[in-house]
Amino acid sequence: MEKWNEELKKLLSKKYVANLLVILAVAVMALIVSGDFFAKDSSTNRLERNPMGDTLVMQQVETKSEEELVENRLKKILEEMRGAGEVEVMVTFEMGAEIVPAINTVESKDTTEEKDSNGGTRTVNSENITTSTVITNDNAGNRPLVLKEIKPQVKGVIVVAEGADDPQVKARLYEAVKTVLQIPGHQVQVYPRN
Template identity: 55%
Template structure:
């Protein structure tokens, strides 16, 4: 009798409808798993790309400052009589440092407590909150910049056709020192 019940239950479980339902559920589960992995991969790629873009923007600003100074210096040095064609390389100690403005909120609270025994306790609490000051423009928020510290120049190399002449070489040397306000040991003329 028990054997017949077990056989009947097993037959019901192994019927075609039950197996078909299990296969459908299994297929849906696998599809959900695959789709969720695709979403997680896309999210991580986006984060990576955003990080990459931030690095690129920093490098772009740094290279822009470097290239701008090199181009201006080249333009000035080529105007020196008999200097000829000039190439300039400027190296920096670090990149530009930007110091944002902050909105500072400071609050203090002094509380005096008296207990039943006649004792007095004074509590002094101070809370300081700083947030970066933002300018809410038309389409974007921009940070208020308090100060921008330009990078320090490590050295300058100038290669000029006219540097064979010592007078021209001296003029180029003095021009670089004067324009960039750097000591002579950081300048080489070839």
């Protein structure tokens, strides 16, 4: 029994306990660092499997611009016209789309009448207007409530087509672009392709 007590005292000596605590602290730090490393690695893999992710920025990067959408649809329909052949289309806009969010306005007015000791009166009017954007919560997170979206105005269109050497095909392409985009003729140019 005495031998056990001596061995126990040796094991619990300050030097042994200090060494044990240092080893334990290093092991805990190693686990924390490796856990962060593997957690970052798994979140990257999750985003690769789900390309939409959880952020609005990623969704905007993946969507096509208004110009690209209009150009692609216009190109597709113009290429279907008899004699047009292969077509390239370029559309420019004055500005990007404008989004009008819903605004919550709180207005408060206060009128105070003060009288001083000499019999004079003073009226103090104060007005406070507070506005904030109305936020909705959906699957993608919190977003502003949009009242309307104003599409950008077309500034100009260039069409380059194989069949534009033929005046009749050129005229049909010209009229089709004016009609579909509802723009005046001076904003549309049709050229033959090389």
